[in-house]
Amino acid sequence: MDTLSYKTVSANKATVQKEWVVVDAEGQILGRMCSKVAKLLRGKYKPSFTPNVDCGDNVIIINADKVQLTGNKWEGRVYSRYTGYPGGHREMSPADLMAKGSDRLLRKVVKGMLPKTRLGSQLINNLHVFGGAEHNMQAQQPKVIDINTLK
Numbered sequence: 001m002d003t004l005s006y007k008t009v010s011a012n013k014a015t016v017q018k019e020w021v022v023v024d025a026e027g028q029i030l031g032r033m034c035s036k037v038a039k040l041l042r043g044k045y046k047p048s049f050t051p052n053v054d055c056g057d058n059v060i061i062i063n064a065d066k067v068q069l070t071g072n073k074w075e076g077r078v079y080s081r082y083t084g085y086p087g088g089h090r091e092m093s094p095a096d097l098m099a100k101g102s103d104r105l106l107r108k109v110v111k112g113m114l115p116k117t118r119l120g121s122q123l124i125n126n127l128h129v130f131g132g133a134e135h136n137m138q139a140q141q142p143k144v145i146d147i148n149t150l151k
């Protein structure tokens with residue numbers, strides 16, 4: 001007799017349901033928005049979440065150049081990296097990253113919130129960032145979601 005009334009279903013590449021969603025970054029706080037975007041990319045809002053499978057959605061962020069940071073973080077926060085050469089320590093502020101391209105800051109922040117594994121490298125490719133209100137992903141028929149309704 002089978003007394004188990006439910007079975008755990010693990011998603012795989014063939015059974016996962018991926019969607020395209022649009023997130024408007026205008027007036028949003030950078031870290032709060034990016035943590036929710038990272039959860040969307042990972043698939044944590046889905047009931048069929050499986051930790052070792054790419055079961056998240058493809059996310060399109062528009063108006064990335066209108067994102068906000070509180071306090072003095074535009075100049076006070078420092079992102080550092082090392083080139084691998086002697087004296088190769090480089091520092092950049094969020095304002096410097098935004099000046100190079102509005103997508104660079106958001107991609108860097110979201111990438112830091114994803115797993116540091118091969119899966120995380122695959123997940124960051126599902127993120128598409130655009131500085132203005134227009135995007136070129138209309139063929140995927142993305143649905144617009146309000147990021148503030150997500151927990």
